[in-house]
Amino acid sequence: NAGVTQTPKFRILKIGQSMTLQCAQDMNHNYMYWYRQDPGMGLKLIYYSVGAGITDKGEVPNGYNVSRSTTEDFPLRLELAAPSQTSVYFCASSGGSEKLFFGSGTQLSVL
Amino acid sequence: EDQVTQSPEALRLQEGESSSLNCSYTVSGLRGLFWYRQDPGKGPEFLFTLYSAGEEKEKERLKATLTKKESFLHITAPKPEDSATYLCAVNGGATNKLIFGTGTLLAVQP
Numbered sequence: 375n376a377g378v379t380q381t382p383k384f385r386i387l388k389i390g391q392s393m394t395l396q397c398a399q400d401m402n403h404n405y406m407y408w409y410r411q412d413p414g415m416g417l418k419l420i421y422y423s424v425g426a427g428i429t430d431k432g433e434v435p436n437g438y439n440v441s442r443s444t445t446e447d448f449p450l451r452l453e454l455a456a457p458s459q460t461s462v463y464f465c466a467s468s469g470g471s472e473k474l475f476f477g478s479g480t481q482l483s484v485l
Numbered sequence: 486e487d488q489v490t491q492s493p494e495a496l497r498l499q500e501g502e503s504s505s506l507n508c509s510y511t512v513s514g515l516r517g518l519f520w521y522r523q524d525p526g527k528g529p530e531f532l533f534t535l536y537s538a539g540e541e542k543e544k545e546r547l548k549a550t551l552t553k554k555e556s557f558l559h560i561t562a563p564k565p566e567d568s569a570t571y572l573c574a575v576n577g578g579a580t581n582k583l584i585f586g587t588g589t590l591l592a593v594q595p
Contacts, residue, residue: 378528416489416585417529417572432582464528472517472576472583476528 376400380465380477387455387484395450395480397465403475405468406448408432408440410461411479417464423448455484487512487578491571491586498593501562506589508573509555515577518556520549523570523588532558532571563593 381396399406408420419432423442437459439451448467452459460483466474492507510518517536521529533542535551542549546567548559558571570588578584 414587416587417574417583418585419582422582466528472519473531473534474521474529474583476530478528479526 378465378467378475378477380463380480382480383478384481385483387452387482389455389457389484391455392451392453393455393482395452395463395465395482397448397450397477398446399448399465399467399475400446401467401469401475402445403467403469404445405470406442407466407468407474408438408448408450409464409466410434411464412461420450420463452482457484460484487575487584489573489575489584489586491573491589493589494587495590496592498560498563498591500564500593500595503559503561503563505560506558506571506591507555508558508586510573510575510577510584511554512575512577512584515575516581517576518551519574519576519583520556520558521572521574523572529572560591563591565593565595567591568593 378399404425407422409417418434421440423429463480465477468474488511490509520532523529533549538553546561550557570590572588573586574583
């Protein structure tokens with residue numbers, strides 16, 4: 375009964391480093407999303423996918439990349455990390471009803 | 486511009502003291518309004534979906550209502566375990582993506 379699993383839970387990066395945030399879901403959902411949540415701000419959509427092999431930009435895609443090679447996995451890649459990418463990142467999935475199932479988040483600090 | 490505004494930003498209640506949270510929205514062609522609960526250090530958890538004005542949904546001490554411009558989350562006789570941030574989101578407009586509000590942080594004191 376895992377739902378949406380995100381790893382790691384915490385990470386500290388130096389400016390310019392790269393990393394991949396992992397996200398996996400076991401509900402056979404076609405739709406997957408990456409959001410970032412900053413204090414005092416609503417969740418902002420970074421990228422989303424409507425199925426394996428299909429991805430599209432959300433509201434704040436700059437500095438990020440995604441891939442969707444399988445239905446289950448939707449990793450988020452940060453290239454050349456910047457302090458502005460310090461945030462809490464949430465992965466979510468849905469079966470298409472907009473009822474989203476969220477992971478527990480990754481807290482990322484870029485110093 | 487599509488927008489979701491939640492108020493108040495924070496609310497402190499005594500156990501048993503009923504109140505309401507507000508979510509006002511401006512979006513063309515609402516396709517759904519969603520309420521989520523978020524506990525510290527966790528991802529949001531789905532509560533309700535409302536699709537049309539006049540619709541109401543209930544779950545334990547929570548009741549969500551919808552008009553053409555806003556939604557209310559009514560909390561009746563809250564308990565400390567109801568303490569959380571409550572997020573509102575709408576699906577509508579040109580993007581067909583969820584637009585989230587900034588949330589209301591609710592603290593219920595025993």
